[in-house]
Amino acid sequence: MAQFKKIGWQNVVLEVPWEWDITTESGGKRGAYFRLDDASQSRMEVKWEPVEKRTVPLTLILDNMVEKLKKEKRELRKAKIVSRGSSKICDHTGAYIVWQDGMKALATSWYCDDTKRLFMVQFFYKPEREKAEMELFEKLLERISCHTEGEMVPWTALDIQFEVPKDLYLESRKLLVGRASMSFSAKDHDLLVDWYGFATGLLEKHGSLRKWFEGRPARDVSKALKVKLSQPQEEEGTLRYRSVEKRVLGGSALVLGKVWYVADLNKIFSAFMKKGGKAQETEELFERIVGSFRRVSPKPQG
Structure with a gap:
């Protein structure tokens, strides 16, 4: 039985085969791109850009891409479009093409009115596996979420998934096997x-x-958030931080932090x-965020 996993990245949620991973990504608030590969080749690309109102036909967008x-x-240079049609993704009407030059690719584009984003997704496959691959791609397109009703959206990095408010945008990231760091921001947040x-x-x-965190990790947090960390409240395997920062132009901001050790994962997590x-x-929002961290696990599919 095939195993799938849920992936969230740049406010897009997918269900993809377990062996597919994000290998390349870029962008942020003004548009984003990421690619998923399996062990042997590129399998899927996702792009979006903010567009207040779509004016260009989707078919022309796809033709221009090729x-x-x-x-x-x-x-x-010899790539050619071999078929085209309409698609339906997350209740949005889109267009698709199949193009080839040795390998084949299915590309589809649609406009999300809810988030005012123009999307393009491509799937890559070998012609001899076309029937099985098209069935897979149809299943994946049915499970794409380009917008959500709730306040939170999942993010997946390496083997960890967590949730953040959907109005936060990714500002920076550093994703390595032994260390991952991601910063998000919005107005006053x-x-x-x-x-x-x-x-x-x-x-x-x-x-x-505490001795470990008060070395370089604490300095990195202070520098990134431009705050002076308070003395922590210590519990077994956990450090808690809480302070109020006065602002130069008036008002204040609450600074909350948690550092915790998860033995089952052999990881230390930090959220500020x-x-x-x-x-x-x-405080309630922060607890929702820190309570959402978990290991990515497979979802059996028929």
């Missing part, structure tokens, strides 16, 4: 999440979670948030 590839990549692998080795070297507004709402 023409651009032919001009920019010498190996694709900043969020920094980190996790560290090989945690038992770090704790043995430094003697305690700086936000204006009502303290109780900020």
Whole structure:
């Protein structure tokens, strides 16, 4: 039985085969791109850009994409469109083409009125597997979410998934096997999440979670959020931070932080948030975020 997994990235949610992983990504608030590969080849690309109102026909967008590839990549200069039609993604009407030059690709484009974003998704496959691959692509397109009703959206990085408010945009990221760091921001709201692998080795070297964190990790958080961290409240395997930052132009922001060790994953997680507004709402939101961290797990499919 095939296994799938849920992936969230740049406010797009997908269900993809377990062996597909994000290998290349870029962008943020002004548009985003990411690609998923399996062990042998590229399988899927996702692009979006903010567009207040769609004015260009989707068919023309797809045609222009192929023409651009032919001009920019010498190996694709003989690419040609072999079929086209309409598609339906997340209740939006779209258009699709199938183009080929040795390999084949299905490309589809649609406009999301809810988030005012123009999307393009491509799937790559070998012609001899066309029937099975088209069945797979149809299943994947049925499960794409380009907008959500709730306040939170999932993000997946490496083997970890967590949720953040959907109005936050990714500002920076550093994703390595032993260390991941991601920062998000919106007006009057900043969020920094980190996790560290090989945690038992770090704790043995430094003697305690607090001694380890108060080295470079704490300095990195202070620099990123432009705050001075308070003394933590210590519990077993957890550090809690809470302080209020006064602003130069008036007002204040609540700074909340949690650092915790998860033995089952052999990781140390760190989440810090700086936000204006009502303290109780900020605290409740922060608890939703830190409570959402989990390991990515497979979803059996028929």
